[in-house]
Amino acid sequence: MSLPILLTVDDDPSVSRAVARDLRRRYGRDYRVMRAGSGADALDALREIKLRGETVAAILADYRMPRMNGIEFLEQAMDLFPHARRALLTAYADTEAAIQAINVVDVDHYLLKPWDPPEEKLYPVVDALVETWRAVGDRSVEEIKVVGHRWSEPSYRVRDFLARNAVPYRWYSVDEPEGRRLLEAAAAGPDDIPVVITPDGQALSRPSGTEIASAAGLSTDPAGEFYDLIVVGGGPAGLGAAVYGASEGLRTVLVEKKATGGQAGQSSRIENYLGFPDGVSGAQLTDRARRQARKFGAEVLTARGVVALETRGSARVVRFEDGSEIAAHSIVLATGVMYRALDAEGCADLTGRGVYYGSASTEAQACEDEDVYIVGGANSAGQAAVFFSRHARSVTLLVRGKDLAQSMSHYLIEQIRAIDNIDVRLRTSVVAARGDRHLEELTLCEAGSGRTETVPTGHVFVFIGAAPHTDWLGDTLTRDAHGFVCTGPDLLVEGHRPAGWTLDRDPYYLESSVPGVFVAGDVRAQSVKRVASAVGEGAMAVTLVHRYLEER
Structure with missing residues (x-):
């Protein structure tokens, strides 16, 4: 019987050779390592493999490839080998795209380039891929489903908990047909969201943190006393x-x-x-x-x-x-x-519905082409501003102090100055947040002059104080x-x-x-x-x- 295949796809020949070399070094005895230089070539290879009746254990695809990026390729590869495990090779700047791919095309992992040393960065990920493939065979991988509303604070808490604990999950909005079908199957309604559906089919309405952790397979009970x-x-x-x-x-x-x-x-x-x-x-x-x-x-x-x-x-x-x-x-x-609560009118009611504490990576996709506001002047706020600048149309950093140098590292200040869509407003604070179902506008106040201004936005991320x-x-x-x-x-x-x-x-x-x-x-x-x-x-x-x- 022929060996199962590990397929790598990268348009950079040097990267392609390097990843194939590292894979052969560790997995060459039990797997056949193949490589392709484009998504189209890889799909041709997969069709031939399918016709020969061979199996594919895992596919590692580069995200940035011309004509067909890694996500687009993996979407088509799934039609041929739906049970092959999938990983995305990506640069740091594309990390968020890789995370979103977990929900879009069931990507199991993403790997940042370069992966040296492979013993630390490459092999643990590939080990997990092939172990999962061996364990499930042709069965689908069990997953957690979350049904909720984008502007529901409890729904946000569930998504944030799973994301921060590195638990893959699939998100379904109650505004989408599949989300409504899942609610109907769970005998639940809009008032029961968020609903977490465990891999064994159990539906948990508005679950506690411990219930979510147990459903995700996280350890919650001590082994000893x-x-x-x-x-x-x-x-x-x-x-x-x-x-x-x-x-x-x-x-x-x-x-x-x-x-x-x-x-x-x-x-x-x-x-x-x-x-x-x-x-x-x-x-x-x-x-x-x-x-x-x-x-x-x-x-x-x-x-x-x-x-x-x-x-x-x-x-x-x-x-x-x-x-x-x-x-x-x-x-x-x-x-x-903990970050201190923003002492502004309306903020408490809009927490999780446009007002967020910390860098909520789960909201990055929702910030595409939006105007985002960051409150705070320390490193965490600066890092968030740089991160969201890659997604939002504009990022405004609201700093209560007179300059950034009082609380932010020099390297970060220089980065912010070099990014065109980040605007820094000093001696400025938020005095009110308003919106119906979610945040719609902020009222800002400039210290000294007392001048106020109302700005439209659906996202503000707060990084102030340390309680x-x-x-x-x-x-x-x-x-x-x-x-x-x-x-x-x-x-x-x-x-x-x-x-x-x-x-x-x-x-x-x-x-x-x-x-x-x-x-x-x-x-x-x-x-x-x-x-x-x-x-x-x-x-x-x-x-x-x-x-x-x-x-x-």
Whole structure:
């Protein structure tokens, strides 16, 4: 019997040869690697393969090809080999097109070029493709379906949750015939949206985060009751702590309420992170860190909100929203910060319906040829402005301060200046948002003059302030006036240790007012609000955890 085929399609001969070479090196014994220089040539090859009765396991197609791009090719290739797994080769600038292709033509993965080293960037993706192909054979791949309304805030929350957790799904609007048919089959109506339909056919109306996570196959229940280390929060600091904790032999569990990556996970492109000279998206960085943590044996729990932290003898206990709890010898608190709500008339009612907090990549396609507004003057706002400039007709950055240099990195300021469709308006804030079913206009106010202006728009993305999510701690840990958790030297008042401190030593640098509870990343008072420093603090916290455990 002939070997199944791995087909690559790229109009650049050097890229085509390189990907075929790398594929043969790893898969040559079990698969026949073929390559084509255009979509048309590839379709001819697939027709011949079909006539010979051979099978195609996976197809890797370049996105930017003349006459027929990768998405158009894959649409036609599906008619010939509907069960072959599909991946899109793309440059960073076309990442959003690749993400949208997941819904358009059932693309399983996308790969950014260049993929060096292939052991890290190419082979894990192709491994997943061929494993899926082997597992399902000629059966269709199971998928999650979401039925909702574009301007429904609960529908947006479901889509955002799935996208941020890298869960492929298919979106159906209730305004489309297929969406209405699915609602009818689920015995649901417009008042029940969003409806999430699981791969086994179960319909969930207005599901909770835990229900969505379970439907998506994400882990929500801990495997044990006691660990060496509990990491609360899955941003860069939490992921760093989980990777280093698990790799150094600690029984580690990471608990995240929404999606790993935190605010950094929503960044369209981080260019000043060490080791990534061409930049890296927050989603890519998060996915690698999550896989790395799991590789070393860390558990990752999603959609589990922690509501209390307690001390019971030498154990440190966290309690979940449903009343269940887990305990450990030590805890790393890395809950990060949230964007502050925009204090403007009408914004609260339009959240998720034109007013968004963070860079909502799920809305990028809807912003095509639209006028988009970004509120904020720090790096996250600048990155969002650059990202949406590739989709929107115009992007206006609204900055309350007098210049960008106060809060934004120089490289990002220079990028923004070089993009023609980005306009920066300084000393300007939003005072009102209005719309019927969704956002339709903003009222802006210019500081100093007090002059107001009403502008039409359907999309505003907010990146202001940094509010720590620490109210649930109550009086358990010492916090500053803004809610950030105090650690190490900041806990010493005139040389005295914090009240209730039980050890005959001062708190370690990242240690809170409760021994064995460490704090890393943006939630820590006096921390540097950068991805690299958060990862470093996560790693440093694990070193201090080891010191603490040696004392016991």
